[in-house]
Amino acid sequence: MRKHIVAGNWKMNNDLAMTESLITELKNQSQTSNAEVMIAPTFTNLWHAFEALRSSNVEVIAQNMHFAESGAYTGEISAEMLKSVGVQTVILGHSERRAYFNETDELLAKKVDAALKSNMRVIFCFGEELADRKAGNHETIVGNQIKNGLFHLEAEAFKNIVLAYEPVWAIGTGETASPEQAQEMHAFIRETLANKYGQETANSVSILYGGSVKPNNAKEIFSKPDVDGGLIGGAALNAEDFYTIVNAF
Numbered sequence: 700m701r702k703h704i705v706a707g708n709w710k711m712n713n714d715l716a717m718t719e720s721l722i723t724e725l726k727n728q729s730q731t732s733n734a735e736v737m738i739a740p741t742f743t744n745l746w747h748a749f750e751a752l753r754s755s756n757v758e759v760i761a762q763n764m765h766f767a768e769s770g771a772y773t774g775e776i777s778a779e780m781l782k783s784v785g786v787q788t789v790i791l792g793h794s795e796r797r798a799y800f801n802e803t804d805e806l807l808a809k810k811v812d813a814a815l816k817s818n819m820r821v822i823f824c825f826g827e828e829l830a831d832r833k834a835g836n837h838e839t840i841v842g843n844q845i846k847n848g849l850f851h852l853e854a855e856a857f858k859n860i861v862l863a864y865e866p867v868w869a870i871g872t873g874e875t876a877s878p879e880q881a882q883e884m885h886a887f888i889r890e891t892l893a894n895k896y897g898q899e900t901a902n903s904v905s906i907l908y909g910g911s912v913k914p915n916n917a918k919e920i921f922s923k924p925d926v927d928g929g930l931i932g933g934a935a936l937n938a939e940d941f942y943t944i945v946n947a948f
């Protein structure tokens with residue numbers, strides 16, 4: 700049975716004081732939920748968040764990492780450094796990393812390998828741009844992002860992989876994919892996995908949807924059979940909104 704997951708990606712928001720106060724609010728909201736709950740603060744706030752949420756059911760995860768173990772990579776963070784502050788899961792391949800930091804499929808494959816080698820769990824993101832969707836190329840684009848980033852792995856590795864489909868045109872725009880569009884793409888993603896690794900592996904992988912998920916649309920999106928959770932941006936910056944989304948499961 701695959702897991703339901705709701706992960707809040709704080710992106711480059713919240714300094715230490717704001718992190719402290721949002722975590723206090725999250726703890727006030729926090730209760731038993733039907734989904735695994737995660738938050739991804741900025742690197743500088745990971746340790747504080749980990750300590751503050753140590754005895755809660757909220758996992759603190761990272762937004763990115765480098766593929767190398769250490770070395771002359773100014774400004775970068777390794778898997779082992781993340782693990783040393785309690786982080787066990789990392790988001791890789793977010794469309795903002797791909798677009799603004801030139802992260803290619805090839806680079807992402809190396810990052811995935813490095814994270815898995817350090818026994819971390821990966822939330823691997825991908826998604827098409829508006830022009831691809833309009834041209835009807837969305838499945839080809841997404842299929843290639845998955846193949847190029849992940850298909851060098853053995854089936855076994857997918858125990859530690861979560862997928863996140865985020866259509867770029869729906870991120871931070873207020874425009875969501877319709878629940879039907881999300882389901883259609885998630886079913887395609889699962890079929891792509893099944894064709895390579897078999898149905899059992901495909902059925903075991905959680906596929907999250909991201910892109911303007913809000914308290915008022917989460918329930919409908921999460922009701923779709925192949926949508927196993929959400930990667931939440933803007934709405935994760937408000938504890939009440941975030942938990943309304945978590946509790947949509």
Ligand SMILES: O=C[C@H](O)COP(=O)(O)O
Nearest residue numbers: 708870871910911932933
């Ligand atoms: O990582 C989260 C996604 O980019 C979604 O962001 P959003 O909910 O603000 O559209």
